[in-house]
Amino acid sequence: MSMSMDKAIGSASVRLSKKITRIINYYLKSFNITTEQWSVLRTLDESGQVTQKVLSERADKDQATLTKILDLLEKHEYVYRVRNPEDRRSFLINITDRGSQLVEEVGPYLEEIYLKIINDIDKDQLEIFQEVLHSLESNINSQLDEANK
Amino acid sequence: MSMSMDKAIGSASVRLSKKITRIINYYLKSFNITTEQWSVLRTLDESGQVTQKVLSERADKDQATLTKILDLLEKHEYVYRVRNPEDRRSFLINITDRGSQLVEEVGPYLEEIYLKIINDIDKDQLEIFQEVLHSLESNINSQLDEANK
DNA sequence: TAAAAATACTTTGTATACAAAATATTTTTA
DNA sequence: TAAAAATATTTTGTATACAAAGTATTTTTA
Numbered sequence A, B: 001m002s003m004s005m006d007k008a009i010g011s012a013s014v015r016l017s018k019k020i021t022r023i024i025n026y027y028l029k030s031f032n033i034t035t036e037q038w039s040v041l042r043t044l045d046e047s048g049q050v051t052q053k054v055l056s057e058r059a060d061k062d063q064a065t066l067t068k069i070l071d072l073l074e075k076h077e078y079v080y081r082v083r084n085p086e087d088r089r090s091f092l093i094n095i096t097d098r099g100s101q102l103v104e105e106v107g108p109y110l111e112e113i114y115l116k117i118i119n120d121i122d123k124d125q126l127e128i129f130q131e132v133l134h135s136l137e138s139n140i141n142s143q144l145d146e147a148n149k
Numbered sequence C: 001t002a003a004a005a006a007t008a009c010t011t012t013g014t015a016t017a018c019a020a021a022a023t024a025t026t027t028t029t030a
Numbered sequence D: 001t002a003a004a005a006a007t008a009t010t011t012t013g014t015a016t017a018c019a020a021a022g023t024a025t026t027t028t029t030a
Helices: A004-032 A035-047 A050-060 A061-076 A097-118 A123-147 B007-033 B035-047 B051-060 B062-076 B097-118 B123-147
Strands: A079-083 A091-095 B077-085 B090-095
Touching: A004 A097, A004 B007, A004 B035, A004 B097, A004 B123, A035 A061, A035 B007, A035 B062, A050 A061, A050 A091, A061 A079, A061 A123, A061 B090, A079 B097, A091 A097, A097 B007, A097 B123, A123 B007, A123 B097, A123 B123, B007 B097, B035 B051, B035 B062, B035 B077, B035 B090, B035 B097, B051 B062, B051 B090, B062 B077, B090 B097
Parallel strands: none
Antiparallel strands: A079 A091, B077 B090
């Protein structure tokens, strides 16, 4: 009884991802921030001042999407944009104190939630899970590169 | 050098899922159908005539989202709705011949793509990947159930 | 059995993903 | 160096996710 790879790998991965997003959004609701906003903010915090272009690569967001997410983060005063003096087409994105504080608060909070989620899973299997995750991603990256000529 | 579970598991899973969706959408473009429409159509094909409620559970779509996806599938004449004679609030969803034909065409096509994606990955590791995928999903399901009281 | 609660579906509003077009600016090329 | 190409960002349009409210119908309850 061999299941299609579409269902076994594709659909199952997408379904897990949605559930992760759903549960994390649930826990982040009290912080008035979404999973994707969090992922951008955390990436910015690790990166320091960067252009939108660079941030979009590091946070794996396309530029149009990042524009909207930054608009929201800026509205809530977690980040601010500054014109790049070296290239007037671009902005340098900065995290505010308020933003850094949020990262410090939310980071450990999320770790606790993840620990509960992976609690009963064998460490070695989890290692392998991560390896396969990366192999799949890099295989798809190759195909995506090829698709875009 | 231990990375946060947020990044190692959460972000990585979500990132993989987006890339899967991106590459499959790319290949499905010539069929004028999206990944999510495909997933609903395939589920319907496996299920036979079912209500929207049941289909939404099987395809892991909430009802509002499914409404829009069925609108599109219906517009392209892959499915049609029939009033449920036993409960006038609900619809029975049916696949058309055109829809079945598409499933027969796209199914094997996607399998080829997935085979290329998983090609170089060790079978045993892929097994473990799937197991962990399911464990994570079921752990999150428990938490989601609890979250909704 | 009439009122209240629950259910199936749709609608509305906000957030995200992403392709394609638009704008402003910088870099390359003829 | 003027024109063309490339780049960074925003805008527009479509699809999806999901919460919350709305509608029609069915089930439960007092």
